Amino acid sequence: MTVFFTSDTHFGDPRILRIDRRPFPDLPSHDAALVAAWNAVVGPDDTVWHLGDFALGPPPERVAALLGDLRGHKHLIVGNNDGPATLAAPGWTSVAHYAETEVEGRRLVLCHYAFRTWNGLGRGAINLHGHSHGRLKPIPRQYDVGVDAQGLAPVTLDEILVSRRRVGKALGRAAVAEAQGRAIESGPTEGSAKKRRRSAQGLSEPTA
Numbered sequence: 078m079t080v081f082f083t084s085d086t087h088f089g090d091p092r093i094l095r096i097d098r099r100p101f102p103d104l105p106s107h108d109a110a111l112v113a114a115w116n117a118v119v120g121p122d123d124t125v126w127h128l129g130d131f132a133l134g135p136p137p138e139r140v141a142a143l144l145g146d147l148r149g150h151k152h153l154i155v156g157n158n159d160g161p162a163t164l165a166a167p168g169w170t171s172v173a174h175y176a177e178t179e180v181e182g183r184r185l186v187l188c189h190y191a192f193r194t195w196n197g198l199g200r201g202a203i204n205l206h207g208h209s210h211g212r213l214k215p216i217p218r219q220y221d222v223g224v225d226a227q228g229l230a231p232v233t234l235d236e237i238l239v240s241r242r243r244v245g246k247a248l249g250r251a252a253v254a255e256a257q258g259r260a261i262e263s264g265p266t267e268g269s270a271k272k273r274r275r276s277a278q279g280l281s282e283p284t285a
Contacts, residue, residue: 081231084207089135129156129189
């Protein structure tokens with residue numbers, strides 16, 4: 078059994094194509110693609126933590142059908158756009174506003190919203206969240222698991238951690254390259270170096 082995390086699928090939400098510019102011509106295509114992406118990685122015996130905003134707009138029977146189409150044992154952490162149809166849909170293993178669990182020896186704090194601090198932070202606990210749609214500046218041990226931040230599909234904890242390390246290394250290399258470029262552009266010329274040597278020796282610049 079593998080444990081996956083996702084958030085902010087917004088099935089049936091007519092705003093989502095415009096707000097997040099998801100690459101689909103219409104809502105039916107969007108919903109079908111997200112179901113296919115989910116089922117491409119999640120097996121029937123896997124566990125999926127959905128950290129909120131599952132669907133907004135569809136009638137209860139449509140929400141239930143969507144949930145039934147998705148593989149795995151599904152836990153919902155309630156988001157601000159999860160209405161009665163989502164909360165009452167058959168197929169959730171659990172429904173809560175907050176949860177703590179352990180995966181691969183790591184303590185996880187789960188909520189729809191990103192925290193400034195959280196239980197166990199000083200002992201290495203990780204905060205997984207949604208809501209920000211990939212727009213929140215990352216901080217250590219906090220990760221956005223929403224589909225806009227994770228390639229439109231559920232991801233494992235290992236995938237989340239590896240992705241952040243790769244991004245961090247890339248940003249680090251870019252920062253070093255940029256700093257080196259600035260140093261080269263603003264570096265001392267031969268003339269300015271000679272002036273500094275003369276100044277250190279107490280000599281004045283020769284006049285013409």
